[in-house]
Amino acid sequence: MPSPKPPRIARYPALRYVAVMATCMVFGGVVGAAAAIMGSLGAVPVAAMAFVIALGMAGVIWMCGWWWRGLDEAAREAHKWAWWWGSTFSLAIGGVVLLTGMVALDAAQVSTALAAYDPVDLVQGGAFAVLLLQTLGYALAWVFWWARHR
Amino acid sequence: MNNRLKVLRAERNWSQAELADRLGVSRQTVNALETGRYDPSLPLAFRIARVFEQPIESIFMED
Numbered sequence: 001m002p003s004p005k006p007p008r009i010a011r012y013p014a015l016r017y018v019a020v021m022a023t024c025m026v027f028g029g030v031v032g033a034a035a036a037i038m039g040s041l042g043a044v045p046v047a048a049m050a051f052v053i054a055l056g057m058a059g060v061i062w063m064c065g066w067w068w069r070g071l072d073e074a075a076r077e078a079h080k081w082a083w084w085w086g087s088t089f090s091l092a093i094g095g096v097v098l099l100t101g102m103v104a105l106d107a108a109q110v111s112t113a114l115a116a117y118d119p120v121d122l123v124q125g126g127a128f129a130v131l132l133l134q135t136l137g138y139a140l141a142w143v144f145w146w147a148r149h150r
Numbered sequence: 151m152n153n154r155l156k157v158l159r160a161e162r163n164w165s166q167a168e169l170a171d172r173l174g175v176s177r178q179t180v181n182a183l184e185t186g187r188y189d190p191s192l193p194l195a196f197r198i199a200r201v202f203e204q205p206i207e208s209i210f211m212e213d
Binding site for chain 2: 005006007008009013072073074075077146148149150
């Protein structure tokens with residue numbers, strides 16, 4: 001039986017990952033600049049803004065697909081495992097901290113302490129805290145998977 | 151799951167990197183397979199069998 005060619009994987013997946021991250025940042029920068037320019041020109045239709053952002057996001061997803069296709073099955077398994085367990089654990093830990101804080105802290109004191117901040121900043125800060133926690137959990141879980149499979 | 155990958159590779163004087171190239175996986179994956187800490191998918195198990203020209207059941211065995 002003739003041996004079919006093995007699937008092609010990236011020779012340096014870490015470099016490919018850095019390239020993807022760098023390109024994503026460039027995409028983000030371009031979309032951010034485009035949104036700023038469009039905003040400075042006056043009232044821009046929401047549809048136009050959404051189109052520019054969707055275009056940038058499509059580019060990012062395309063790059064992620066290129067990176068994913070360069071991984072072999074074990075590397076993909078590590079990422080899937082890290083995505084599930086890393087995110088789940090980090091959200092669980094964050095949930096414990098949040099719920100404990102809600103129970104233990106005085107609501108009036110918290111309101112007074114946060115009154116100095118812009119509500120938009122608080123919402124964005126909360127969203128970034130979740131993102132940061134999940135990314136941290138993902139990275140730790142990924143390292144754990146590979147340590148366990150060495 | 152146990153396997154004879156390391157023995158089969160040594161019989162052919164292949165490095166882990168060489169076997170990885172033949173299988174289309176990374177060297178880290180070959181290492182994980184050899185230590186028995188990662189069980190391959192069916193397509194990869196078939197590729198391994200083809201590379202070593204042996205039936206799957208003579209390469210992989212249950213614990």
